[in-house]
Each structure stands twice: as C-alpha cells, then as structure tokens.
Amino acid sequence: MKARNAVVRTIGAAVGAGALAWLAVAGGINGTTAPVDTSAMKAIADEGPGYAIEDFGYPNADKILAERNIVLKRGDGHIVLADCTGATDLLEVWSREKDKVCFRVTGTKGYLALEIPTVFAVKGNDYAAEVDMTVGSEAKSFTVNKNAWTPVGESADEQGRDFMLMEIRTSK
Incomplete structure (x- = not known):
C-alpha cells in the first residue's frame, strides 16, 4: 500500500x-x-554570411591601372594580363601608347573587357580569337589569325584612325 x-x-x-x-x-x-527570451529562437539564416555575388570584375584592376595605365574591366578569368617575357603562347596586343601588352589564355573559351587605346596589331596564339574595337561611335570586330600577326585598328582602317580595343574573345 x-x-x-x-x-x-x-x-x-x-x-x-x-x-x-x-x-x-x-x-x-x-x-x-x-516574459520569454526569444534570442535563442532566432532564425539561423539571420546570422549567416551574406551572399557572394560575382560581378566578373578583373582582380586588382585598380592596381594595374595605377601601375601600368591599362584599364581591365571584367572577364571570365580565362584571359589574364601577363608579362611579355618572350613566351610563344601569349596573345600580344600592340598599341602606339602602350607598346606591347600580353595576355595568357586558358580554358576552352575566354572573355575580357578592357580599354587599350591606339591598337594597331594583334599577334594570335593557338586559340581562335576576335577583338572588338571602337573609333568614336563606330564599332568594328576583327578576327585574329592563329599564331600570326593580324592588322587591326588603324592599320586595317582606310582612314588610319586610332581605335580603342574594347573586348577580346577566344575559343579553342
């Protein structure tokens, strides 16, 4: 009991x-x-990190502009500025203001938006490449020959005008 x-x-x-x-x-x-303490009931997402949004801006573009006076805007990372050290696999851009500017190309496709004034020739590499250029409000595209010099801008223009290189596109 x-x-x-x-x-x-x-x-x-x-x-x-x-x-x-x-x-x-x-x-x-x-x-x-x-009274109830709701701090422990907060959604975890409220405290998590923000979203990373890729704008495809060129890394260290401000530093390159300050040091080399070359405007690199954005790209997909497959066309990058390189030292012109005599390597044979580089895409070479010749400008009256900048002399020779070189780019290393990787991957199967590449894209780079930039500004290089008074470009008159491009030496291609193993990639198929096209460059878009402007003079005033006129835009022109040029196909770059593989592993050879291609006249572009003023050297391909009947009037000999100064062209600004605006985009490079490559594919394997």
Missing part, C-alpha cells in the same frame, strides 16, 4: 509540474504572460 501511495504521489507531482509549465508557456496564470 505504501508503494502504491508513492506511485500516486509521484504521478500527481509530475502532472502538477506539467500543468504549471503549460500555464507558463500558454499564457500564465490569470491570463498574464511570462
């Missing part, structure tokens, strides 16, 4: 504690609300 009374008291205490906990969460005694 003592064991049965102990079990009844234990069950009664558990039911009473459960009822008090339910009242505290559901609205308190007499309709009053107990």
